[in-house]
Structures are given as C-alpha cells and as structure tokens.
Amino acid sequence: MTKDExxxxxxxxxxxxxxxxxxxxxxxxxxVRIGTISKWFxxxxxxxxxxxxxxxxxxxxxxxxxxxxxxxxASPGELAQSMGVSxxxxxxxxxxxxxxxxxxxxxGAGDRRRVEVEATREGLRIWxxxxxLRGSAETDVASVLTxxxxxxxxxxxxxxxxxxxxxxxxxxx
Amino acid sequence: MTKDExxxxxxxxxxxxxxxxxxxxxxxxxxVRIGTISKWFxxxxxxxxxxxxxxxxxxxxxxxxxxxxxxxxASPGELAQSMGVSxxxxxxxxxxxxxxxxxxxxxGAGDRRRVEVEATREGLRIWxxxxxLRGSAETDVASVLTxxxxxxxxxxxxxxxxxxxxxxxxxxx
DNA sequence: GTAATGTTATTCGCTAGCGAAATATTCGTC
DNA sequence: GACGAATATTTCGCTAGCGAATAACATTAC
Numbered sequence: 451m452t453k454d455e456x457x458x459x460x461x462x463x464x465x466x467x468x469x470x471x472x473x474x475x476x477x478x479x480x481x482v483r484i485g486t487i488s489k490w491f492x493x494x495x496x497x498x499x500x501x502x503x504x505x506x507x508x509x510x511x512x513x514x515x516x517x518x519x520x521x522x523x524a525s526p527g528e529l530a531q532s533m534g535v536s537x538x539x540x541x542x543x544x545x546x547x548x549x550x551x552x553x554x555x556x557x558g559a560g561d562r563r564r565v566e567v568e569a570t571r572e573g574l575r576i577w578x579x580x581x582x583l584r585g586s587a588e589t590d591v592a593s594v595l596t597x598x599x600x601x602x603x604x605x606x607x608x609x610x611x612x613x614x615x616x617x618x619x620x621x622x623x
Numbered sequence: 624m625t626k627d628e629x630x631x632x633x634x635x636x637x638x639x640x641x642x643x644x645x646x647x648x649x650x651x652x653x654x655v656r657i658g659t660i661s662k663w664f665x666x667x668x669x670x671x672x673x674x675x676x677x678x679x680x681x682x683x684x685x686x687x688x689x690x691x692x693x694x695x696x697a698s699p700g701e702l703a704q705s706m707g708v709s710x711x712x713x714x715x716x717x718x719x720x721x722x723x724x725x726x727x728x729x730x731g732a733g734d735r736r737r738v739e740v741e742a743t744r745e746g747l748r749i750w751x752x753x754x755x756l757r758g759s760a761e762t763d764v765a766s767v768l769t770x771x772x773x774x775x776x777x778x779x780x781x782x783x784x785x786x787x788x789x790x791x792x793x794x795x796x
Numbered sequence: 797g798t799a800a801t802g803t804t805a806t807t808c809g810c811t812a813g814c815g816a817a818a819t820a821t822t823c824g825t826c
Numbered sequence: 827g828a829c830g831a832a833t834a835t836t837t838c839g840c841t842a843g844c845g846a847a848t849a850a851c852a853t854t855a856c
Contacts, residue, residue, distance in 0.1 A: 454784045462692055476773050477765045481664055483780040488661035489707075490787045491654055507812075519635055527834060534662075539813045541836055563821045563834045585650075592650045594786040599779055600649050606768065606776040607656040611627045613767040614663045680842075699805060712843045714806055736804045736851045800855080807848070818837070824830090 456482040491588060498583035502576055511543050512552060512577040515569050522569040525558070529567065552576065629655040664761060671756035675749055684716050685725060685750040688742050695742040698731070702740065725749065 456479040463478065499509040514532045515524055530540045544567060547553050552573030558564030569577070592600060629652040636651065672682040687705050688697055703713040717740060720726050725746030731737030742750070765773060 452785060454781050454788060456781070456784060459690065462690065474762065474765075476770075476777060477761055480765060480773065480777055480780065481761050483777065483784050484657060484661050484664065486784050486787060487780065488657050490791075491657065505812095517632065517635065525834080526836090535812095536814055537835065538815075538837080542812070545836095558834090561822070561834085565835065588650055588654050589647065591783055591786055591790075592647075592653060594782050595779065597649075599782070600653065602775065603779045604649060604653055604656065606772055606779070607653065607660065608627050608629070609767050609772070610764055611629060611656050611659050612625060613764055614659060615627060617764075618663075678842095700803090709844055710805065711807080711845075715842070718806095731804090734804085734852070738805065798856090800853100802851105802853075804851080805849085808846090809844105811844080812842095814839105814841080816838090819835080821832105821834080823832070826827105826829095 454483070455486065487591075490591065494587035495580075495584045498587060499580050501583060502579045504576060504580060507543055508547055508550075508552065509577065509580055511540075511547060512569060512573055513581075515553065515567065516574070516577060522574065524567050525564050526555075526567060547573075627656070628659065660764075663764065667760035668757050671760060672753050674756060675752045677749060677753060680716055681720055681723075681725065682750065682753055684713075684720060685742060685746055686754075688726065688740065689747070689750060695747065697740050698737050699728075699740060720746075 459482050460475050460479050464475070495509070496506055499506060504512075510533060511529065514529050515522055518524055518528070518532070526540045526544060527537060529535075530537045533540070535543075544553065544555060548555060551570055553567055553569050555565050555567055558566055595603065632655050633648050633652050637648070668682070669679055672679060677685075683706060684702065687702050688695055691697055691701070691705070699713045699717060700710060702708075703710045706713070708716075717726065717728060721728060724743055726740055726742050728738050728740055731739055768776065
C-alpha cells in the first residue's frame, strides 16, 4: 500500500534512531497524522479567511464569539479563555476589530468591571462567508471516507477526546 | 453514551444555527476532535519541553534538525521549509540557540552561500530528554485504545493524509 | 571572462501576543 | 458602612516572527 509521510517518518525514525526506549511506531504515526490533518485544516481555514479579507486572529475571534451558547455576545475574559490567548492579547484584538466595525464593546450592565463584546451585523456577515468556504474545504478531505468510515473514525477519536477531557478536568483541581 | 465537547459543540451548532447550508454534523465533530487532540499533544509537548528547560521554538528547531534523513545536520533554508517558518525567523532562532550552545553554524563547504547547522552534543542530549517525556504523555492518551483500535484509527487517518498529501502536491505546480 | 540571473542567508521595520503591573469596580467582613 | 481582598480589563515593556530589501556568492549565457 502507498506510504504517507507518517510512514516514511517512522521508517527514518527506526533506522537512524538514537533514543534509549523506543516510542511505539503506531502511536508515533498516529500523532504525526493527527498533526498533519490538523495543520491542513488550519491552512485551508486560513485560505478561506484570507479570501473574505479577514486576518487569522480576526476570524478566530469572531468564531469564538459566535459558537458560544450565547452567540455573538461575550466578555473579553471568556474569549481569552476559549481562544487560549491572554487577556491582554484579547484587548488588542478587540481594539483593532472594533475600529473595523466587526464588533463593539460596551460597559457591562450589572457589573461595571466587565465589558460586553457584541458582534455587529457586518461582523456576522463576513464570518458566515468565511465559514461557508472553510466548510467546503473540510468536506473535500472528509469525503475520501465513506459515511460508515467517518462514523468509525469519530468513535475512535471520541475515545481519545474523552480521555483528554477527563485528564484536563483532573488537572484543574 | 457520554458526550464529549465535540458532541456539545455540534448540538449548540444545530440549535442556534444560522448558516444557510448546514455543515455535516459528523464532519464538523471530526474536525473539532482532531483539533482537540492536536492541541492536547501540543500542550503536553510544551510541558515536557518546559520541564527540561527549553523554549517551544527551541525544541521545534532541534526536533526538525534531528528527524531529517541527515540527522543533526541541515541548512537554515531546509529548516525553514520543514518547520513552516520564514527564513528570517530561522535566522533568529539559530542566533539565540547558538549562543546557548545547542547548535552551531559554519559556512557551507562546497557552496559558500550556504550555512551548515549542526546540533551539538548538549543540544542532542536535551532534545532526547524532552522526547522521552513527550512520548510518555502521548502513550498515555493512546493507551485508551486497544492495539487493533489504534491500527484501525491509523488506517482511517492515513486515508485522509494521503488525500491531503496529494492535494498539496497538486497545488505545487 | 564578464554580465545577467538565480539562490541563500541576514538585516530591518513592523505586528501580534505574552506576563506583570496598573486601574477600576465589586464583594465580604468586622 | 468603610477597608481589605477579589475580580475584570487595560497598559506597558518585551520577544518571536513575518515580508521586503539587502548582501554575498554561484551559475548560466554570451
């Protein structure tokens, strides 16, 4: 069967190898593949986003704002958390994005320490546009799998994500 | 069955949703899961790397240098390519890493435009140390799968990576 | 052999983002 | 009901990295 980059990587690994305790080949190949796919999705998203005239981080911010359970509405701190960016970083993003008119900030209603971030109509529009492009690129890749293969893949991935989420939760105490 | 974050994401997606043409739920869940796992691996690598006293980008550079088919030896341009970083960025990395003694640069033998980057003994040592830690974190996650599940997962992932690699190759003409 | 073109690495000006300190507001407690 | 602790955001100084321009060398064409 044709080899992919991960296969080649593992082969080189074994030949030239130097580590005392070897890492399991299948695990190594799996992590490399996950990385490859993730990178690809990031790259296609980047393209889609560039096509509609957004910067990467602008898209990410709008996206984060929209996929909440209160879509289009959040505080800077919440955004920082969900994007894995520092609070200071979020302030910077909001600053420039507010100037461009994709969102606005207003002082928090009840608690005046807070700031409420809200997507504008125009912000929503451009984000949707990017989403449509992004989705079609993902569909392209996923379509090499049959529906039942996709289901099987999801089942296996889910086993891992559940383990990860559990691990994460455990870390937080 | 227990739901993971991806499941919840897709549910929210559907409830509040606003896109004209819906994105297929299974595809969306799959991309979210791939992203979650990839992020997790990145985070565990980051921890491992911090434990041995390396910066992220220093580890990445050493790693890139070591997994070549000429391990421990490369030109800046090759590194830039394999890391997906600009040439200028690589120059900066090499600068600081040379100071710390993890690698050294010397003028290219045949072609004197080139520069040869070589890992030092100490660079190799610290990278190995990080690798051992990194590997064990990955093994932890992967161990929720049975060997045959892992094999099945790799088979499905490989279908996608092959498609991606083909797409990439096609783009390059 | 020399001019023109290509290739490789580095320098320079600029942007995004981080961590720590500063600022503004709220909550708890005596 | 005032004062200290807690919380939310922003400001500030600094670092990594990008793209464009530059420098140094090599290759090709004539």
